[in-house]
Amino acid sequence: MLFGAIEAGGTKFVCGIGSEYGEILEKFTIPTTTPNETMERVIGYFKGKHFDAIGIGSFGPVDLHKSSSTYGYITSTPKPYWGQFNFLGEIQKEFPIPIGFDTDVNAAALGEKEWGAARDVDSCMYMTVGTGIGVGAVVNGELLHGLTHPEMGHIFIRRHEKDLFEGSCPYHKDCLEGMASGYAIEKRWGKKGIELARTAKVWELEAYYLAQAIANYILILSPKKIVLGGGVMKQQQLISMIRNRVTGLLNGYLQHENITSGQIEDYIVLPSLGENAGLCGALALAKKGYFRR
């Protein structure tokens, strides 16, 4: 069985075809321009190919309420032209087959649970630390939705006492994304993260913020696996700094061997689907959409 997959990001769209076992057979990258132009190229790519369902993991915010008149829309994004865009509808019009639609990060969480680093558990969280910070989660095997989809990148965290950066979030200034996204790193230090790879204090501060957020996610959601992806996590020193700080913050309160007895390396992990995490996630959404018909 074959599925179409669309990883829709603010910078680029990755489209592909894959199998029900999570193998990506081909993929095609398109820069994100206007909705019209981008969708024309997406549809052009899939047209004439064979697949049984499509999965879309989209940048957001998106409307995921199936009973809503704007279900499948990208809603209040500040990205020009994309606000109130009927993404699902445009694809459905061309391809009258099952479509799974969710946020990019929920898709990535589902992909890692199906075929990746979280395939041995029924609940997990996928956090991407890139230009922005997004988090998706699977709870009891289902993607986490509620009043809206979670927006965990914007939680309020404690400022480091020596950090004078005001924060870069247009809504909340110094929320997590405002203090620890790739964009915040560049704004604070005047250089991109990749150019600061050897500046220890940059990554100590980054670990300080990310660990605090992750400790709160653990206390609130109690995921069975935490997968950390995105460009900022490519700093290889970062994940062990985060693990140490999370253990320190929780301070023995949560009595679980994953946290207390040195097994945190198997609890807070990197994505095992690597570059294909997003596309595999969209593939997993397609599979879910297909079997839910």
Added chain:
Amino acid sequence: MLFGAIEAGGTKFVCGIGSEYGEILEKFTIPTTTPNETMERVIGYFKGKHFDAIGIGSFGPVDLHKSSSTYGYITSTPKPYWGQFNFLGEIQKEFPIPIGFDTDVNAAALGEKEWGAARDVDSCMYMTVGTGIGVGAVVNGELLHGLTHPEMGHIFIRRHEKDLFEGSCPYHKDCLEGMASGYAIEKRWGKKGIELARTAKVWELEAYYLAQAIANYILILSPKKIVLGGGVMKQQQLISMIRNRVTGLLNGYLQHENITSGQIEDYIVLPSLGENAGLCGALALAKKGYFRR
């Protein structure tokens, strides 16, 4: 159909019999002393009565992993004598019928969803602010569990810049519970909350901390209803202060009418089961246990 219900708190146990419609027909309160003595009185109360299942909402931490050898135990509680106590086993031995077992706050969340303030939604959160702070949650109709049960009372929050209180949590000092529980109020101000009812700054600070935690819960879990109970919430001025601060903190970022358009009175609410929230929760666990057989 009749169910037995046990609301097991650190100070008292409330036992009762109720119907599948959430009516409490009778109840009986026992002070919490040693496990032996307390259980003898609990079992004595139920012995000879008729019911088809029992629900237990227990103080914690408890082991909720059905495959674990200590499933149904109270685990690492600092409460003398109760650590590693096989609560579920002791009850099951006397009453070989279905038993639903969960935390007291998960029970209360389930009760409010079944029969109370959250009966119109499939996901909600119940927060009790009393001597300690505990939170339970229902996600997609199921109680939220994961690696352990959530411990949302202990999340890390921002200290108010004028608050010099060091915090009362033995594990984390100034986590939410350490700064905003009834115990923290008493430690900070030298008087119990109930004696400080007219001291505005006490409740402004309390709302500052609780709203911050609730905003984070919303960003992470996206519950469809938030129910606030416990002794501290009996300060009637508090809930509207919390609602205002939550709206202010989120600052229009979450585009949902429940938060942005003055409907927050229907979103952040008091328990509608009042004094019986805990016992009704245990009743809901019994019902769930019965129909899950």
